[in-house]
Amino acid sequence: MLRVGLTGGIGAGKSTVARRLAARGAVVVDADQLAREVVAPGSPGLAEVAREFGPGVLAADGSLDRGALGAVVFGDAEARGRLEALTHPRIRALTEERVAAAPDDAVVVHDVPLLVELRYEARYHLTVVVHAGAEERVRRLVDERGSTEEDARRRVAAQADDDARRRAADVWLDNTGAPGAVLAQVDALWDDRLLLFEAGVRARRPAPRDDGLVLSPPDPAWQAAGARLAARVARAAGEAAVRVDHTGSTAVPGLPAKDVVDLQLVVPDLAAADAVADRLATAGFPRHEGVVSDTPKPGAGTGGWEKRLHGSADPGRAVNLHVRAAGSPGARYALLCRDWLRAEPGERDGYAALKQRLAAQHDRREDYAAAKEPWFTDVAWPQMQAWAARTGWSPPA
Template identity: 55%
Template sequence: MLRVGLTGGIGAGKSVVARRLAERGATVVDADLIAREVVEPGTPGLAAVVDEFGPGVLTPDGALDRPALGKIVFADEDRRRALNAIVHPLVGRRRQELVDAAGPDAVVVEDIPLLVENGLTAGFPLVIVVHAPEHERLRRLVEDRGMTEADALARIRAQATDDQRRAAADVRLDNSGPLVDIQAAVDALWTQRLAPFEAHLRTRTRAARPPHAVIAEPDPSWAVQGERLLARIRRIAGERLIRSDHHGSTSVPGLPAKDVIDVQLVVADLDTATALAGDLADAGLVRLPDRWWDVDRDGVEHDKAIAANADPGRPVNCHIRPVTSPTWRDALLLRDWLRAHSEGVAEYAALKRDLAARPHESVDEYAMRKTPWVNGALARAEQWAVEVGWEP
C-alpha cells in the first residue's frame, strides 16, 4: 500500500484532483467528509461541539450550523484550536479505519485540508499540494460558494502560507488553468509516479535509475527535500537514531551533483541498522538486500545497511551506519569542509563533470574514480577540523 497526503488551500481545487485520482483507481479518504460524519446529529462529536460553543451553533432542526460556527472559529485562533481539539481525534480514528480497510495494493490518497497546519506531513511518503494564486482562490470562494470577500480572506489567511505548503510538497500541482490541464497533470502523475511507487513498495524494489552518472546543476530545494525525508525517517526510527543528517553532494550549496538525496543514519550496531532499513517503507524507502559496506581511508571495510527509494520521482540513498564505523564521521567532515571552502567545491565540481562526461562509465566506476580526490580532501579537512575545533 502507498499512502499519499493530498492538501491545498481553500479554493485551490483539491477536490478536482481527488476526484481524478479516484477515477484512476486511488482509494480516496476525504477528511472533510469524515469531519461532517463525526458531528452528525446524535453523535458524541456534535454534543462536544455544543458543550464548547453553545446552542447557537445548531440549526433549528438540531444539525450543526457550519456558517455560524465558521464565523466564530475563523475569527479567533483560540476558538479554532478548541474546535480542532474536539474534531481532529475523531477524524483521525475514522480515517485510520478506512485506510486499514483498503487492499494491500491500494494507492490510498488521504485528502486532508489542514495537513500542513496540523504537522501531519511526515506521516506520508509522498505529499501532493494543489495550488492556485490567492486572487483566483478568492474569486472561486466568492462566486462559486457565495462567501463574502471578508469571510473568504479570513479563511485563506487562517491556513498555511504558500511557502509553508511549498516546503511540504513532493508534488505541487498548479490548478489555476482549465480543467483539462489539471486532469492531464493528475493522469501523468498517476502513470509515471504513483502507480509505480506503489508497485515498488509492495515488491520491495528500488526504482530504476540511469546506469551512468548524470550531473545536475545545484538545486536550492535539495536542502528542503533532505529535511523533508529526514522528518519521515525520524518519525519511524525514533530512539534508535543516534543522529541523522543530509550529507553527500546535494547537501553542499552550489555543488553540482547527481540528483540523489543522500541521508545518513547513525545507530548502535549493524543489527539495528539492518532492522531499521527494513522498517522505512512508510518513508517510501526499501531495504537493499545483500551485503553493503564502506571502505575507509585505510582501505578497511565497514558494514552498513542501505535503503533506497521506491519512488521513481525522487532518488534517495539512505546509508545506515553503526556508530563504531569511522565512515559516518568522514561523511560529515567532508560535507562541512566543502561548505566552508569554495575552492574545494570548485575542484570537486570540475572532477564530477569530467568523470560524468566519459563515455560508457557506470555509476560504480564514477564513484570509484572520485575516491582519490575524496581521500585527499579528507586529509585537508582533518587539518581544518583541528584548526577550527570542528566536531560532528
C-alpha cells in the first residue's frame, strides 16, 4: 500500500486532483468529509462539541451550525485548541479505519487541506501539493464560490505560504492554467510514479536506476528533499534511530552532484539495523541485498565500516540510505566529510572540479565512484582530520 498526502491552498484545485486520482483508481480519504462525519447529527462527537461550546452551536434541527461554531473559534486560539482536542482524535481514528479497509495494493490518497500547517509530511510515502497563485485563488473563491474579496483574501492569507508548501512537496502540481489542464499532470503522476512506487513498496524492491552518470548543478531543493526524507526515515525507525542526517554531495550547498539524496541513519548497532529493516521497507526504503562496507580510512582501524544499504522504491526520487552503527568510523566519516565541505568553500570547489573531471571520463556510476575513492582516502581524509582537530569538531549529538 502507498500512502500519499494531498494538499494545496484554498482555491488551488485540490479537489479536482483528488477526483481525478479517484477516477484512476486511488482510494481517497477526505479529511474534510471525515471532519463532518465525526460531528454528524446524533454522533458522540457532536454531543461533546455541544457540551463544550454550548447549545448555541447547534441548528434548530440538531445539526452543527458551522457558522455559529466558526464565530466562536475563529481568531481564538484557545477555543480552537479545545475544539481540535475533541475532534482530531476521532478524525485520526476514522482515517486509520478507512486506510486499513483499503486493499493491500491500494494507492491511498489522504486529502488534507492543512497538511503543511499540521506538519504531517512524514506520515506519507509522498506529499503532493496543488498550486495556484494567490491572486488566482482569490479570483476563484470570488467567482466560483461567491466569497467576498475581503473574505477570500483573509482565507488565503490564513494558510501556509508557497515557500512552506514547496518545502513539503515531493510533487508540485501547477494548476494556474486553464481549467482541466492539471489533469494531464495527474495522469502522468499516476502512471509514471504512483503505481510503480506502490508496487515497489509492496515487493520490498528499490526502484531501478539508470547506470548512466549525470552530474546536476547545485539545486537548493535538495536541502528540503533531504529534510523530508530524513523525517520519514526517523518516523519509520522510531526509537531505534539515534539520529538521521542528510549526507553526501546533495547535503553540501553549492556542490554539483548526481540527483541522489544520501541519508545516514545511525542505530545502536547493526543488529538494530537488521531489526528495523522491515519498517524502513514499509516506509518506502527497502534494503539492498548483500553485505556492504565503506572503505576503511588510514589510521581509523579496519573495524566498524560495515553498514546496511537501503534504497528508495520511489522511481521519482533516488535515495541511498546508509544505516550505520553509533560510534562507528563510517558514521563519523560521513558527517565529518559533509561538515568539512560545508565549512571550507575552497575544498568544496576543488572537489567539484574533481567530480566534473571524472564524470567526463566515466559513463557508469560504479566506475565514477571507484575513481573518486583515492581522493577520499588519500587527500580528503587527512585534510578533514586536520580541520576537525583545528576546529574542535565532533559528531553532532
